[in-house]
Amino acid sequence: MEKIRDAILSGDLAAVAGLDVPDHYRAVTVHADETGMFAGLSTPDKDPRKSLHVEDVATPELGPGEALVAVMASAINYNTVWTSIFEPLDTFGFLRRYGKTSELAKRHDLPYHVVGSDLAGVVLRTGPGVGAWKPGDEVVAHCLSVELEHPDGHNDTMLDPEQRIWGFETNFGGLAELALVKSNQLMPKPAHLSWEEAASPGLVNSTAYRQLVSRNGAGMKQGDTVLIWGASGGLGSYATQFALNGGATPVCVVSSPQKAEICRKMGAELIIDRSAEGYEFWSDEHTQNPREWKRFGAKIRELTGGEDPDIVFEHPGRETFGASVFVTRKGGTIVTCASTSGFMHSYDNRYLWMSLKRIVGSHFANYREAAEANRLIAKGKIHPTVSKVYPLAETGQAAYDVHRNAHQGKVGVLCLAPEEGLGVHNTELRAKHIDAINAFRGA
DSSP states (O other): OHHHHHHHHHTOGGGGGGSOOOSEEEEEEEEGGGTTTTTTOOGGGOOHHHHOEEEEEEOOOOOTTEEEEEEEEEEOOHHHHHHHHTOSSOTHHHHHHHHTSOTGGGGGOOSEEEOOSOEEEEEEEEOTTOOSOOTTOEEEEOOEEOOOOSGGGGTOGGGOTTOEETTTTSSSOSSBSEEEEEGGGEEEOOTTSOHHHHHSSHHHHHHHIIIIISTTTTOOOTTOEEEEETTTSTTHHHHHHHHHHTTOEEEEEESSHHHHHHHHHHTOOEEEEHHHHTOOOEEETTEEOHHHHHHHHHHHHHHHTSOOOSEEEEOSOTTTHHHHHHHSOTTOEEEEOOOTTOSOOOOOTHHHHTTTOEEEEOOSOOHHHHHHHHHHHHTTSSOOOEEEEEEGGGHHHHHHHHHTTOOSSEEEEESSOSSTTOOOOOHHHHHHHHHHHTTTTTO
């Protein structure tokens, strides 16, 4: 691994193809025999630092249509938090089911799970049938793993019955020194970004693009008013940028003055600080409070000059969903991709059916959507939102920060990269956008 890292750092990428691939590498894992370690604890009390291990694992066999990548940097997503606390269920069930689908897929069914759904790095090897990528290519990876052996996936690959999220529903993820991906997960690394900056957008940027911009999601258009929950977070920060870039007006919902300031740095003007307003959408564990929905809707109208949101960008789930359905304008769209506050949503259906609103489910992105989202990053139209970076050995702490919502934007992880700031090639484009690139740093 040291020879591979040194070749990459020296810029001698042509030499990578001639270097031996090690038979083991360092990776962040969870263990199948520890899935009950948090039994009896509430979700906030489950600690990823106890379940995430950094250890040597065996290098997997390279199969047809696959690539082995030397990972320079990765990032934390909420799916890694779910994996680490074994909620809503442990991921070893995913690996067992995948392992039953083919002889090649059996590699994934192991007593440990290498996690992580982002990476930036360099291709080391490609398997049979790969022509678009070669050893030495600098790449980022999106997290859609898909077999495409069924017709359902050939209009939209997210509808393939064997669609999985790499590093969550498959093994050999990106929080490691090496990663195994399908070649159709790869995209060119944006040349003006460092390794940790390039690694951070993958999952959340693509998810936000499909959810908000794509016709498979909300199909945002110029002039739309878009309510964005968690607008300074991993997903919301990209939704805010897409709204601003696409001629829409974001209404950014945040939970502190510091997060409100980050939204202003991105260019947003309409901001609701939930902590200052004190919204209580639930009277108790079982009863929602429609009066608070109305108060929230009145605040939105106050900011927008009387307009209700055309689109609500939803991902908190249980805590906010009733309010989201209520405040959406007649004929508007609530588009949801996650449920970080709980998976069981409830709302007053009168405000949906009688006002002709739509609820759209959105899950990650297909290859084309991910490529379009990455292209916007590469062109300097959308920017990474890295706030803090940890070494691989401290991935547990990084996941703990995200679990406690003690972070802004994205939390990066250095894998083979020995320090931050490496891997930049286009210094001219970087200088042009340096303030936006660093907007979340230290937040």
